[in-house]
Amino acid sequence: MSNLSSVIEPLNTAKGLPNEHYIDDKIFQEEKESVLFSNWSAIGFAKDTPKVGDVNPITFLGMPLLVVRDNDKKVRVYQNTCRHRGMVLISERRNIRGTIRCPYHSWCYGLDGQLRSTPHVGGPGQNTHPDIKRNELGLVEIRSHVFMDVVFVNISNNAASFEEVHSDIINQWQEFDKPLYHNEDSSFELTVKSNWKLAVENYCESYHLPWVHPGLNLVSRLEDHYHIENTLKYSGQGSYVYSQLKGKDNEVFPDFDGLKKKWNTASEYISLYPNVLLGVHRDHTYAIILEPISTNKTREHVAIYYASAEATKARFKDLRIKNKFFWEDVFKEDIFVVEGMQEGRNGKFFDGGKFSPVMDGPTHLFHEWVATQINLGRKEL
Amino acid sequence: MTRFDRLNSKILNAHKNGNINILVDIYFMLGNEELKKSAIKSGCFLLTQAFVYALESGDCRAKEIREILISYGREE
Numbered sequence: 122m123s124n125l126s127s128v129i130e131p132l133n134t135a136k137g138l139p140n141e142h143y144i145d146d147k148i149f150q151e152e153k154e155s156v157l158f159s160n161w162s163a164i165g166f167a168k169d170t171p172k173v174g175d176v177n178p179i180t181f182l183g184m185p186l187l188v189v190r191d192n193d194k195k196v197r198v199y200q201n202t203c204r205h206r207g208m209v210l211i212s213e214r215r216n217i218r219g220t221i222r223c224p225y226h227s228w229c230y231g232l233d234g235q236l237r238s239t240p241h242v243g244g245p246g247q248n249t250h251p252d253i254k255r256n257e258l259g260l261v262e263i264r265s266h267v268f269m270d271v272v273f274v275n276i277s278n279n280a281a282s283f284e285e286v287h288s289d290i291i292n293q294w295q296e297f298d299k300p301l302y303h304n305e306d307s308s309f310e311l312t313v314k315s316n317w318k319l320a321v322e323n324y325c326e327s328y329h330l331p332w333v334h335p336g337l338n339l340v341s342r343l344e345d346h347y348h349i350e351n352t353l354k355y356s357g358q359g360s361y362v363y364s365q366l367k368g369k370d371n372e373v374f375p376d377f378d379g380l381k382k383k384w385n386t387a388s389e390y391i392s393l394y395p396n397v398l399l400g401v402h403r404d405h406t407y408a409i410i411l412e413p414i415s416t417n418k419t420r421e422h423v424a425i426y427y428a429s430a431e432a433t434k435a436r437f438k439d440l441r442i443k444n445k446f447f448w449e450d451v452f453k454e455d456i457f458v459v460e461g462m463q464e465g466r467n468g469k470f471f472d473g474g475k476f477s478p479v480m481d482g483p484t485h486l487f488h489e490w491v492a493t494q495i496n497l498g499r500k501e502l
Numbered sequence: 503m504t505r506f507d508r509l510n511s512k513i514l515n516a517h518k519n520g521n522i523n524i525l526v527d528i529y530f531m532l533g534n535e536e537l538k539k540s541a542i543k544s545g546c547f548l549l550t551q552a553f554v555y556a557l558e559s560g561d562c563r564a565k566e567i568r569e570i571l572i573s574y575g576r577e578e
Contacts, residue, residue, distance in 0.1 A: 219560030246546030
Protein backbone atom coordinates (compact mmCIF):
# COMPACT_ATOMS: atom_id res chain seq x y z
CA MET A 122 0.00 0.00 0.00
CA SER A 123 1.49 3.35 -0.99
CA ASN A 124 2.11 6.12 1.55
CA LEU A 125 0.18 9.23 0.58
CA SER A 126 0.73 11.42 3.62
CA SER A 127 3.27 13.65 1.87
CA VAL A 128 0.94 14.14 -1.11
CA ILE A 129 -1.75 15.87 0.93
CA GLU A 130 0.62 18.29 2.60
CA PRO A 131 0.50 21.97 1.55
CA LEU A 132 1.96 22.77 -1.84
CA ASN A 133 5.26 24.13 -0.50
CA THR A 134 6.16 20.91 1.26
CA ALA A 135 4.13 18.31 -0.61
CA LYS A 136 5.49 15.55 -2.80
CA GLY A 137 3.76 14.19 -5.87
CA LEU A 138 2.10 10.79 -6.00
CA PRO A 139 4.59 7.95 -5.54
CA ASN A 140 5.89 6.00 -8.52
CA GLU A 141 3.68 2.99 -7.95
CA HIS A 142 0.64 5.11 -8.82
CA TYR A 143 1.93 5.15 -12.37
CA ILE A 144 3.52 1.75 -12.83
CA ASP A 145 1.92 -0.76 -10.46
CA ASP A 146 -1.00 -2.88 -11.70
CA LYS A 147 -2.42 -3.34 -8.21
CA ILE A 148 -2.54 0.41 -7.62
CA PHE A 149 -4.10 0.83 -11.07
CA GLN A 150 -6.91 -1.50 -9.93
CA GLU A 151 -7.23 0.37 -6.63
CA GLU A 152 -7.52 3.70 -8.47
CA LYS A 153 -10.06 2.16 -10.83
CA GLU A 154 -12.38 1.60 -7.87
CA SER A 155 -11.52 4.49 -5.54
CA VAL A 156 -10.80 7.23 -8.05
CA LEU A 157 -12.65 6.42 -11.27
CA PHE A 158 -15.66 4.26 -10.37
CA SER A 159 -16.41 6.14 -7.13
CA ASN A 160 -16.54 9.55 -8.80
CA TRP A 161 -18.06 11.08 -11.91
CA SER A 162 -15.87 9.75 -14.71
CA ALA A 163 -16.23 10.64 -18.35
CA ILE A 164 -16.90 7.73 -20.70
CA GLY A 165 -18.02 9.26 -24.00
CA PHE A 166 -19.82 12.00 -25.87
CA ALA A 167 -23.56 12.50 -26.15
CA LYS A 168 -23.02 13.48 -29.80
CA ASP A 169 -22.37 9.80 -30.51
CA THR A 170 -26.00 8.94 -29.74
CA PRO A 171 -27.84 11.87 -31.35
CA LYS A 172 -31.13 10.16 -32.27
CA VAL A 173 -33.75 8.24 -30.31
CA GLY A 174 -32.76 4.58 -30.35
CA ASP A 175 -29.06 5.23 -30.88
CA VAL A 176 -26.93 2.88 -28.80
CA ASN A 177 -23.21 3.10 -28.23
CA PRO A 178 -21.36 0.34 -26.38
CA ILE A 179 -18.36 1.58 -24.41
CA THR A 180 -15.99 -0.54 -22.38
CA PHE A 181 -14.61 1.59 -19.58
CA LEU A 182 -11.83 -0.02 -17.55
CA GLY A 183 -13.20 -3.41 -18.51
CA MET A 184 -16.78 -2.50 -17.53
CA PRO A 185 -19.22 -3.04 -20.42
CA LEU A 186 -21.49 0.00 -20.64
CA LEU A 187 -24.20 0.99 -23.08
CA VAL A 188 -25.04 4.61 -23.81
CA VAL A 189 -28.62 4.89 -25.06
CA ARG A 190 -30.73 7.79 -26.32
CA ASP A 191 -34.16 6.89 -24.96
CA ASN A 192 -37.62 7.75 -26.24
CA ASP A 193 -37.58 11.02 -24.29
CA LYS A 194 -34.29 11.94 -26.06
CA LYS A 195 -32.48 11.57 -22.77
CA VAL A 196 -29.06 9.95 -22.59
CA ARG A 197 -29.04 6.93 -20.28
CA VAL A 198 -26.28 4.49 -19.46
CA TYR A 199 -26.79 0.81 -18.67
CA GLN A 200 -24.54 -2.05 -17.86
CA ASN A 201 -24.30 -3.71 -21.27
CA THR A 202 -25.00 -7.14 -19.84
CA CYS A 203 -28.11 -9.30 -20.15
CA ARG A 204 -29.75 -10.17 -16.83
CA HIS A 205 -30.14 -13.78 -17.96
CA ARG A 206 -26.75 -15.30 -18.77
CA GLY A 207 -24.55 -12.25 -18.66
CA MET A 208 -24.14 -11.93 -22.42
CA VAL A 209 -23.02 -8.57 -23.74
CA LEU A 210 -26.09 -7.09 -25.36
CA ILE A 211 -24.81 -4.64 -27.96
CA SER A 212 -21.42 -4.93 -29.62
CA GLU A 213 -21.47 -2.06 -32.07
CA ARG A 214 -22.77 1.47 -32.32
CA ARG A 215 -26.09 1.57 -34.18
CA ASN A 216 -29.72 2.63 -34.11
CA ILE A 217 -32.40 0.42 -32.62
CA ARG A 218 -35.96 0.96 -33.79
CA GLY A 219 -37.58 -1.25 -31.19
CA THR A 220 -36.07 -3.08 -28.24
CA ILE A 221 -32.57 -4.16 -27.27
CA ARG A 222 -32.51 -7.90 -27.99
CA CYS A 223 -29.93 -10.13 -26.39
CA PRO A 224 -28.35 -12.13 -29.22
CA TYR A 225 -28.14 -15.26 -27.05
CA HIS A 226 -31.69 -16.18 -25.88
CA SER A 227 -33.44 -13.02 -27.13
CA TRP A 228 -34.49 -11.47 -23.84
CA CYS A 229 -35.63 -8.02 -24.93
CA TYR A 230 -35.26 -4.70 -23.11
CA GLY A 231 -36.88 -1.36 -23.83
CA LEU A 232 -34.80 1.79 -24.21
CA ASP A 233 -36.01 2.56 -20.67
CA GLY A 234 -34.19 -0.58 -19.50
CA GLN A 235 -37.35 -2.54 -18.70
CA LEU A 236 -37.40 -6.23 -19.53
CA ARG A 237 -40.08 -6.56 -22.19
CA SER A 238 -39.86 -10.18 -23.28
CA THR A 239 -38.45 -13.48 -22.05
CA PRO A 240 -39.16 -15.83 -24.95
CA HIS A 241 -39.62 -19.51 -24.17
CA VAL A 242 -38.52 -18.91 -20.59
CA GLY A 243 -41.22 -21.27 -19.29
CA GLY A 244 -40.76 -23.79 -22.10
CA PRO A 245 -41.36 -23.61 -25.87
CA GLY A 246 -43.90 -20.91 -26.65
CA GLN A 247 -44.38 -20.14 -22.95
CA ASN A 248 -42.86 -16.74 -22.27
CA THR A 249 -43.67 -16.35 -18.61
CA HIS A 250 -42.84 -18.19 -15.43
CA PRO A 251 -43.80 -17.37 -11.84
CA ASP A 252 -40.15 -17.10 -10.87
CA ILE A 253 -39.24 -14.73 -13.69
CA LYS A 254 -40.27 -11.33 -12.40
CA ARG A 255 -39.65 -8.94 -15.24
CA ASN A 256 -40.00 -5.87 -13.07
CA GLU A 257 -36.96 -7.07 -11.09
CA LEU A 258 -34.88 -7.94 -14.12
CA GLY A 259 -34.50 -4.71 -16.04
CA LEU A 260 -31.13 -3.51 -17.24
CA VAL A 261 -28.87 -2.19 -14.50
CA GLU A 262 -28.83 1.55 -14.97
CA ILE A 263 -25.65 3.42 -14.19
CA ARG A 264 -25.99 6.94 -12.80
CA SER A 265 -25.13 9.33 -15.57
CA HIS A 266 -25.05 13.02 -16.35
CA VAL A 267 -24.27 15.01 -19.47
CA PHE A 268 -22.23 18.19 -19.10
CA MET A 269 -20.80 20.04 -22.09
CA ASP A 270 -21.83 17.02 -24.18
CA VAL A 271 -19.60 14.73 -22.12
CA VAL A 272 -21.31 11.67 -20.66
CA PHE A 273 -20.27 11.15 -17.06
CA VAL A 274 -21.01 8.08 -14.95
CA ASN A 275 -20.72 7.24 -11.28
CA ILE A 276 -20.36 3.49 -11.55
CA SER A 277 -20.16 2.76 -7.81
CA ASN A 278 -23.30 4.84 -7.22
CA ASN A 279 -21.80 6.44 -4.12
CA ALA A 280 -21.02 10.01 -5.17
CA ALA A 281 -23.18 13.06 -4.53
CA SER A 282 -25.11 14.21 -7.59
CA PHE A 283 -23.09 15.64 -10.49
CA GLU A 284 -24.78 19.01 -10.00
CA GLU A 285 -23.68 19.05 -6.38
CA VAL A 286 -20.13 17.83 -6.93
CA HIS A 287 -19.53 20.14 -9.87
CA SER A 288 -21.74 23.10 -8.95
CA ASP A 289 -18.74 25.46 -9.03
CA ILE A 290 -17.67 24.73 -12.58
CA ILE A 291 -21.31 24.68 -13.71
CA ASN A 292 -21.60 28.22 -12.29
CA GLN A 293 -18.19 29.37 -13.50
CA TRP A 294 -18.95 28.30 -17.05
CA GLN A 295 -22.70 28.83 -17.10
CA GLU A 296 -22.27 31.11 -20.10
CA PHE A 297 -21.22 28.04 -22.06
CA ASP A 298 -24.08 25.88 -20.80
CA LYS A 299 -25.79 26.07 -24.16
CA PRO A 300 -26.40 23.74 -27.07
CA LEU A 301 -23.08 22.73 -28.57
CA TYR A 302 -22.66 21.85 -32.23
CA HIS A 303 -20.30 19.27 -33.60
CA ASN A 304 -19.21 17.99 -36.97
CA GLU A 305 -17.52 14.58 -37.11
CA ASP A 306 -14.55 16.17 -38.89
CA SER A 307 -13.80 17.78 -35.53
CA SER A 308 -13.13 14.61 -33.55
CA PHE A 309 -9.90 12.67 -33.23
CA GLU A 310 -8.09 10.27 -30.96
CA LEU A 311 -4.56 10.03 -29.67
CA THR A 312 -3.00 7.08 -27.88
CA VAL A 313 -0.19 7.79 -25.46
CA LYS A 314 2.18 5.46 -23.65
CA SER A 315 1.49 7.04 -20.33
CA ASN A 316 -0.62 6.72 -17.24
CA TRP A 317 -3.85 8.72 -17.58
CA LYS A 318 -3.03 10.93 -14.60
CA LEU A 319 0.04 12.39 -16.27
CA ALA A 320 -2.18 13.76 -19.03
CA VAL A 321 -4.33 15.47 -16.38
CA GLU A 322 -1.32 16.85 -14.55
CA ASN A 323 0.27 18.24 -17.68
CA TYR A 324 -2.96 19.79 -18.89
CA CYS A 325 -3.77 21.76 -15.79
CA GLU A 326 -0.56 23.78 -15.51
CA SER A 327 0.83 26.54 -17.69
CA TYR A 328 4.40 26.20 -16.41
CA HIS A 329 5.39 23.96 -19.34
CA LEU A 330 3.98 26.16 -22.08
CA PRO A 331 7.13 28.17 -23.00
CA TRP A 332 9.17 24.98 -23.42
CA VAL A 333 6.77 22.46 -24.81
CA HIS A 334 4.61 24.81 -26.89
CA PRO A 335 7.11 27.44 -28.08
CA GLY A 336 4.67 28.57 -30.75
CA LEU A 337 2.62 30.17 -27.97
CA ASN A 338 5.44 32.33 -26.64
CA LEU A 339 4.71 35.33 -28.80
CA VAL A 340 0.91 35.08 -28.88
CA SER A 341 0.12 33.76 -25.41
CA ARG A 342 3.02 34.16 -23.04
CA LEU A 343 3.39 32.51 -19.68
CA GLU A 344 2.63 35.79 -17.92
CA ASP A 345 -0.70 35.95 -19.77
CA HIS A 346 -1.91 32.86 -17.92
CA TYR A 347 -3.51 32.44 -14.52
CA HIS A 348 -4.17 29.44 -12.33
CA ILE A 349 -7.65 28.02 -11.85
CA GLU A 350 -7.74 26.27 -8.51
CA ASN A 351 -10.72 24.73 -6.79
CA THR A 352 -9.58 22.38 -4.07
CA LEU A 353 -10.82 18.79 -4.41
CA LYS A 354 -12.84 19.63 -7.53
CA TYR A 355 -10.90 20.85 -10.55
CA SER A 356 -7.89 22.86 -11.55
CA GLY A 357 -6.40 24.35 -14.63
CA GLN A 358 -5.28 27.53 -16.28
CA GLY A 359 -6.71 30.49 -18.05
CA SER A 360 -5.33 32.90 -20.61
CA TYR A 361 -6.07 36.60 -21.09
CA VAL A 362 -5.01 36.68 -24.71
CA TYR A 363 -7.08 34.27 -26.75
CA SER A 364 -7.40 35.42 -30.33
CA GLN A 365 -9.78 33.83 -32.77
CA LEU A 366 -8.56 31.65 -35.58
CA LYS A 367 -9.16 33.26 -38.95
CA GLY A 368 -9.83 31.74 -42.35
CA LYS A 369 -8.36 32.82 -45.66
CA ASP A 370 -10.95 35.56 -46.02
CA ASN A 371 -10.53 36.56 -42.38
CA GLU A 372 -13.73 34.75 -41.46
CA VAL A 373 -14.12 33.60 -37.86
CA PHE A 374 -16.42 31.14 -36.16
CA PRO A 375 -19.65 32.62 -34.73
CA ASP A 376 -19.49 33.43 -31.01
CA PHE A 377 -21.60 32.04 -28.20
CA ASP A 378 -24.45 34.42 -27.45
CA GLY A 379 -24.41 36.57 -24.37
CA LEU A 380 -20.82 36.13 -23.25
CA LYS A 381 -19.30 38.66 -20.86
CA LYS A 382 -16.71 41.04 -22.27
CA LYS A 383 -13.94 39.07 -20.55
CA TRP A 384 -14.35 36.31 -23.09
CA ASN A 385 -13.45 38.57 -26.00
CA THR A 386 -9.84 37.68 -25.26
CA ALA A 387 -10.00 35.05 -22.54
CA SER A 388 -9.91 31.28 -22.66
CA GLU A 389 -9.92 28.68 -19.89
CA TYR A 390 -8.72 25.12 -19.64
CA ILE A 391 -9.56 22.88 -16.74
CA SER A 392 -9.04 19.30 -15.69
CA LEU A 393 -12.39 18.20 -14.31
CA TYR A 394 -11.41 15.37 -12.00
CA PRO A 395 -10.90 12.62 -12.62
CA ASN A 396 -10.52 12.20 -16.36
CA VAL A 397 -11.83 14.95 -18.56
CA LEU A 398 -9.99 17.97 -19.88
CA LEU A 399 -12.10 20.89 -21.05
CA GLY A 400 -11.40 24.11 -22.90
CA VAL A 401 -13.68 27.09 -23.53
CA HIS A 402 -13.32 30.03 -25.91
CA ARG A 403 -15.70 32.65 -27.26
CA ASP A 404 -16.33 30.60 -30.39
CA HIS A 405 -15.65 26.95 -29.53
CA THR A 406 -15.17 24.48 -26.73
CA TYR A 407 -13.53 21.11 -26.63
CA ALA A 408 -13.43 18.07 -24.40
CA ILE A 409 -10.75 15.45 -24.07
CA ILE A 410 -11.83 12.23 -22.42
CA LEU A 411 -8.95 10.24 -21.00
CA GLU A 412 -9.63 6.53 -21.25
CA PRO A 413 -7.24 4.67 -18.97
CA ILE A 414 -6.19 1.45 -20.71
CA SER A 415 -3.43 0.26 -18.40
CA THR A 416 -0.78 1.68 -16.08
CA ASN A 417 1.13 3.02 -19.06
CA LYS A 418 -1.41 3.43 -21.84
CA THR A 419 -4.15 6.01 -22.28
CA ARG A 420 -6.47 6.80 -25.15
CA GLU A 421 -7.45 10.44 -25.56
CA HIS A 422 -10.82 11.05 -27.24
CA VAL A 423 -11.06 14.62 -28.45
CA ALA A 424 -14.18 16.44 -29.67
CA ILE A 425 -14.37 20.11 -30.66
CA TYR A 426 -17.70 21.92 -30.44
CA TYR A 427 -18.96 25.16 -31.90
CA ALA A 428 -21.37 27.83 -30.75
CA SER A 429 -23.83 27.53 -33.63
CA ALA A 430 -25.03 25.02 -36.18
CA GLU A 431 -23.73 27.38 -38.84
CA ALA A 432 -20.15 26.65 -37.83
CA THR A 433 -20.67 22.95 -38.55
CA LYS A 434 -21.78 23.55 -42.13
CA ALA A 435 -19.70 23.21 -45.30
CA ARG A 436 -18.96 26.96 -45.39
CA PHE A 437 -16.75 26.61 -42.32
CA LYS A 438 -15.16 23.30 -43.22
CA ASP A 439 -11.70 24.68 -44.02
CA LEU A 440 -11.64 26.70 -40.82
CA ARG A 441 -12.83 23.71 -38.79
CA ILE A 442 -10.08 21.55 -40.22
CA LYS A 443 -7.56 24.30 -39.50
CA ASN A 444 -8.80 24.50 -35.91
CA LYS A 445 -8.70 20.73 -35.52
CA PHE A 446 -5.12 20.57 -36.78
CA PHE A 447 -4.16 23.45 -34.50
CA TRP A 448 -5.38 21.60 -31.41
CA GLU A 449 -4.13 18.24 -32.61
CA ASP A 450 -0.66 19.72 -33.03
CA VAL A 451 -0.78 21.31 -29.56
CA PHE A 452 -1.90 18.04 -27.95
CA LYS A 453 0.71 16.07 -29.88
CA GLU A 454 3.40 18.41 -28.57
CA ASP A 455 2.49 17.17 -25.10
CA ILE A 456 2.94 13.48 -25.91
CA PHE A 457 6.71 13.31 -25.40
CA VAL A 458 6.27 14.97 -22.01
CA VAL A 459 3.66 12.61 -20.62
CA GLU A 460 5.47 9.61 -22.08
CA GLY A 461 8.77 10.90 -20.69
CA MET A 462 7.28 11.36 -17.22
CA GLN A 463 5.90 7.83 -17.43
CA GLU A 464 9.33 6.45 -18.28
CA GLY A 465 10.90 8.57 -15.53
CA ARG A 466 8.66 6.98 -12.94
CA ASN A 467 10.54 3.74 -13.33
CA GLY A 468 13.44 5.55 -11.66
CA LYS A 469 13.34 3.92 -8.25
CA PHE A 470 14.81 6.96 -6.51
CA PHE A 471 12.19 9.39 -7.84
CA ASP A 472 10.26 10.51 -4.77
CA GLY A 473 7.10 11.90 -6.36
CA GLY A 474 8.78 15.18 -7.23
CA LYS A 475 9.15 18.66 -5.74
CA PHE A 476 6.47 21.15 -6.82
CA SER A 477 7.10 24.76 -7.69
CA PRO A 478 5.29 26.65 -4.90
CA VAL A 479 4.25 29.25 -7.47
CA MET A 480 3.63 27.38 -10.70
CA ASP A 481 2.50 23.87 -9.74
CA GLY A 482 -0.56 24.62 -7.60
CA PRO A 483 -3.09 23.20 -10.09
CA THR A 484 -1.10 19.98 -10.46
CA HIS A 485 -0.75 19.60 -6.72
CA LEU A 486 -4.50 19.99 -6.33
CA PHE A 487 -5.05 17.03 -8.61
CA HIS A 488 -2.55 14.92 -6.66
CA GLU A 489 -4.22 15.92 -3.43
CA TRP A 490 -7.62 14.96 -4.83
CA VAL A 491 -6.41 11.57 -6.07
CA ALA A 492 -4.74 10.84 -2.71
CA THR A 493 -7.93 11.85 -0.89
CA GLN A 494 -10.05 9.50 -3.00
CA ILE A 495 -7.65 6.64 -2.43
CA ASN A 496 -7.60 7.27 1.31
CA LEU A 497 -11.41 7.29 1.34
CA GLY A 498 -11.39 3.94 -0.47
CA ARG A 499 -8.92 2.50 2.01
CA LYS A 500 -11.05 3.63 4.92
CA GLU A 501 -13.95 1.62 3.53
CA LEU A 502 -11.89 -1.59 3.44
CA MET B 503 -38.41 -27.94 -53.16
CA THR B 504 -41.16 -28.21 -50.57
CA ARG B 505 -42.90 -25.22 -48.97
CA PHE B 506 -40.99 -25.99 -45.79
CA ASP B 507 -37.68 -25.85 -47.69
CA ARG B 508 -38.60 -22.55 -49.32
CA LEU B 509 -39.58 -20.95 -46.01
CA ASN B 510 -36.52 -22.33 -44.28
CA SER B 511 -34.35 -20.86 -47.00
CA LYS B 512 -36.14 -17.50 -46.68
CA ILE B 513 -35.60 -17.49 -42.92
CA LEU B 514 -31.89 -18.21 -43.27
CA ASN B 515 -31.51 -15.50 -45.90
CA ALA B 516 -33.41 -13.01 -43.76
CA HIS B 517 -31.08 -13.74 -40.84
CA LYS B 518 -28.06 -13.39 -43.11
CA ASN B 519 -29.26 -10.06 -44.49
CA GLY B 520 -30.66 -8.72 -41.24
CA ASN B 521 -34.12 -8.50 -42.80
CA ILE B 522 -36.15 -8.73 -39.64
CA ASN B 523 -39.47 -7.80 -41.23
CA ILE B 524 -39.38 -10.99 -43.27
CA LEU B 525 -38.81 -13.00 -40.12
CA VAL B 526 -41.88 -11.40 -38.56
CA ASP B 527 -43.88 -12.13 -41.75
CA ILE B 528 -42.96 -15.80 -41.88
CA TYR B 529 -43.22 -16.64 -38.19
CA PHE B 530 -46.48 -14.71 -37.84
CA MET B 531 -47.98 -16.52 -40.80
CA LEU B 532 -46.82 -19.97 -39.68
CA GLY B 533 -47.87 -19.33 -36.08
CA ASN B 534 -51.37 -18.40 -37.13
CA GLU B 535 -51.58 -21.46 -39.37
CA GLU B 536 -50.66 -23.71 -36.46
CA LEU B 537 -53.21 -22.09 -34.18
CA LYS B 538 -55.89 -22.62 -36.81
CA LYS B 539 -55.01 -26.31 -36.66
CA SER B 540 -55.33 -26.10 -32.84
CA ALA B 541 -51.61 -26.82 -32.54
CA ILE B 542 -51.30 -24.41 -29.61
CA LYS B 543 -47.79 -25.28 -28.52
CA SER B 544 -46.13 -24.94 -31.90
CA GLY B 545 -48.35 -21.98 -32.80
CA CYS B 546 -47.28 -20.07 -29.70
CA PHE B 547 -43.67 -21.04 -30.28
CA LEU B 548 -43.77 -19.54 -33.77
CA LEU B 549 -45.70 -16.47 -32.64
CA THR B 550 -43.11 -15.92 -29.92
CA GLN B 551 -40.44 -15.87 -32.59
CA ALA B 552 -42.53 -13.34 -34.52
CA PHE B 553 -43.12 -11.30 -31.36
CA VAL B 554 -39.44 -11.02 -30.49
CA TYR B 555 -38.47 -9.86 -33.97
CA ALA B 556 -41.41 -7.46 -34.08
CA LEU B 557 -40.32 -6.01 -30.74
CA GLU B 558 -36.73 -5.71 -31.90
CA SER B 559 -37.63 -3.91 -35.11
CA GLY B 560 -40.33 -1.70 -33.66
CA ASP B 561 -42.88 -3.46 -35.91
CA CYS B 562 -46.41 -2.36 -35.05
CA ARG B 563 -47.57 -5.99 -35.24
CA ALA B 564 -45.84 -6.64 -31.90
CA LYS B 565 -48.94 -5.42 -30.05
CA GLU B 566 -51.27 -7.73 -31.96
CA ILE B 567 -48.99 -10.75 -31.54
CA ARG B 568 -48.60 -10.04 -27.85
CA GLU B 569 -52.36 -9.98 -27.39
CA ILE B 570 -52.69 -13.35 -29.10
CA LEU B 571 -49.98 -14.81 -26.86
CA ILE B 572 -51.63 -13.33 -23.78
CA SER B 573 -54.95 -14.90 -24.80
CA TYR B 574 -53.22 -18.28 -24.69
CA GLY B 575 -51.56 -17.52 -21.34
CA ARG B 576 -48.13 -17.32 -22.95
CA GLU B 577 -47.19 -13.70 -22.43
CA GLU B 578 -47.74 -10.97 -19.87
